[in-house]
Amino acid sequence: MSELSRTGYQTDKMWVTMGPQHPFSHGLWTLRVKVDGEYILDAEPEVGYLHRGWEKECENRTYAKIIPMADRLCYSASMTWSHLYCKVAEEALDVELPERAQYLRVIADEICRIQSHLMWLAALGTDLGSLTIFLWCLREREFFLDLNVRLCGQRLTTNYPRIGGVRNDMPYYFERDCMRVVTRFEKALWDIINLTDESTVFVNRLKGISYLTRKQVANLGITGPAMRGCGVDYDIRRDDPYAAYDKLDFEVPVLKEGDAYARYMVRIEEMFQSCELIRQAFNALQKIPKTSPYRLKVSRNIPEGTHMARIEDPRGDAMMYLVSDGTGSPYRLKVRSPVFVNVSASKAMLEGCRVADIPAVMAMIDMCLGETDR
Amino acid sequence: MAMKYLHKYPKKFRGTGGIRPMLQALKTMVKTTVHRPVTIMYPYEKEWIPDNYRGRPGLRFDRCIGCGICERACPTKCITIVEVEDDDGKIVRRPQVYVGRCMMCGYCAEYCPVDAMTTTPDYELAEFTRKDLIYDPRRLAFEGTTEMMEVHLEEHLQSNLDKGIEKPTAFFDTDRPVLDDNLCIGCSRCAKVCPTSAIEMVVVGQNAKGRDIKRPKLDSTKCVCCERCVIECPKDALEIEEVL
Numbered sequence: 001m002s003e004l005s006r007t008g009y010q011t012d013k014m015w016v017t018m019g020p021q022h023p024f025s026h027g028l029w030t031l032r033v034k035v036d037g038e039y040i041l042d043a044e045p046e047v048g049y050l051h052r053g054w055e056k057e058c059e060n061r062t063y064a065k066i067i068p069m070a071d072r073l074c075y076s077a078s079m080t081w082s083h084l085y086c087k088v089a090e091e092a093l094d095v096e097l098p099e100r101a102q103y104l105r106v107i108a109d110e111i112c113r114i115q116s117h118l119m120w121l122a123a124l125g126t127d128l129g130s131l132t133i134f135l136w137c138l139r140e141r142e143f144f145l146d147l148n149v150r151l152c153g154q155r156l157t158t159n160y161p162r163i164g165g166v167r168n169d170m171p172y173y174f175e176r177d178c179m180r181v182v183t184r185f186e187k188a189l190w191d192i193i194n195l196t197d198e199s200t201v202f203v204n205r206l207k208g209i210s211y212l213t214r215k216q217v218a219n220l221g222i223t224g225p226a227m228r229g230c231g232v233d234y235d236i237r238r239d240d241p242y243a244a245y246d247k248l249d250f251e252v253p254v255l256k257e258g259d260a261y262a263r264y265m266v267r268i269e270e271m272f273q274s275c276e277l278i279r280q281a282f283n284a285l286q287k288i289p290k291t292s293p294y295r296l297k298v299s300r301n302i303p304e305g306t307h308m309a310r311i312e313d314p315r316g317d318a319m320m321y322l323v324s325d326g327t328g329s330p331y332r333l334k335v336r337s338p339v340f341v342n343v344s345a346s347k348a349m350l351e352g353c354r355v356a357d358i359p360a361v362m363a364m365i366d367m368c369l370g371e372t373d374r
Numbered sequence: 375m376a377m378k379y380l381h382k383y384p385k386k387f388r389g390t391g392g393i394r395p396m397l398q399a400l401k402t403m404v405k406t407t408v409h410r411p412v413t414i415m416y417p418y419e420k421e422w423i424p425d426n427y428r429g430r431p432g433l434r435f436d437r438c439i440g441c442g443i444c445e446r447a448c449p450t451k452c453i454t455i456v457e458v459e460d461d462d463g464k465i466v467r468r469p470q471v472y473v474g475r476c477m478m479c480g481y482c483a484e485y486c487p488v489d490a491m492t493t494t495p496d497y498e499l500a501e502f503t504r505k506d507l508i509y510d511p512r513r514l515a516f517e518g519t520t521e522m523m524e525v526h527l528e529e530h531l532q533s534n535l536d537k538g539i540e541k542p543t544a545f546f547d548t549d550r551p552v553l554d555d556n557l558c559i560g561c562s563r564c565a566k567v568c569p570t571s572a573i574e575m576v577v578v579g580q581n582a583k584g585r586d587i588k589r590p591k592l593d594s595t596k597c598v599c600c601e602r603c604v605i606e607c608p609k610d611a612l613e614i615e616e617v618l
Binding site: 195272293299 | 376377378379380394395398399401402405406412423424426427428447449478479480481484493525526528529530531532535540542543544545548616617618
């Protein structure tokens, strides 16, 4: 039998549609990948299944009524989204926050960041087939959700920041509980790290896949831990500080590797830094008298103008753009969702990977469809 | 401030394979074999929740003045003001909540000027029909309402803070309707709808035909800034003046 010539055959490339209901996609979205056997040549995300007209709906509501709606943009980062909305309204009103409110917002934001990253780590664990990581992470997350309950009465839809301050002062036992949870969590996170970083399977599946260069990051507009894992040293909390972040001392983890494992490590370090931020914020709060104001009375109408605010979401650079026309409800409220931009990088991230790597790579975006489709 | 994980961990990673991962796994297993269970057998035992938990809204029927601030503050429009009989058989206005639409934001409790609306730790609200989810004012009452369930609106005025006064206040203490005298026709509709009877019609003079000219007079101590007079006014003569 003569040897077959390889050039004489046309090997098929195939488009595979993953989603909208697929174990790897956390939420409703579709990823279409072009595969050549096991390797991925092209990828195309399709989002929009969860579009509910959030921005349009805001135009029919008064400014105060949008805060609980902003909570529902993202189920696991609700605190930062309502904080962001309040921030843009405060900038429009030119209000300076009371100091106590600033620290309370930092504490609330960092609790939110930790529990969001824990949700991500849990999902990453299941994507890579380790259910223990999922269970342990959710167990730790439960403590932070309990802190949310003590602070503002709800676990996820917190509705805590207000335009001009926060909803309520912290209860007297909150600092004690918070400190216990943070101290406990710093130990427990090392246990989880033992499961992940010491596991050959886990590290091998993340290391060396889905490289992104700094140029790609800049061109695609990737922000957040995915960007910092590629060597771009930028964090809004430090470089364009809001609330009380400029008074606190923390490090921004940056790694130059640019692969999925680097993005994972950045997020783990961010959780440790958040613990430290919470501790420092409480130390600073002790110096502020307990009866000091935490909420300013603001006008219900916002003067005419356009305003922009941004904040460091657990997933990246969240931004809101407000056009007000002097009435009690916004003329236009635009949301810049970090995930919506990051997911557009899926082609760059997936090219050259294998099909089995897709869950691990896409988990690094930390998909949240509520804010993506809004 | 130093990195806690990045400085310590990646350097220690010894590549793949070897006995170290196994030893580490064994260590973790031994460490976590004995511990308290974290599972809660839900319907039989429930998690402790604090009093400030934001469950369904609750109403203290006797405290409510029927001003309707909760109805207007509600983002999902799940509150409607209905007319019910109170204990003496008098018809009064009280909120009714369609809990199926409630998003548990707690705005009704926050903005209530008399703390009649509260948040309650009641979260098991499942019913078989949607109609059962409509809570009338009597059903809204919650047994064992504590002070923690009230949400107090404690805002500070920037003008007060500039003067060095730190006294919490709220919009129902400061904001008041003001009258544009040229637009008022003296129909006294504002006085009729006022839930706290803060508005009284007073005769200020007589017109060319010899009839009384009436103008509303506001009792600032009674007013709760519910804006019902502003909404009801047929000529838009009343407007809320905000104090900031």
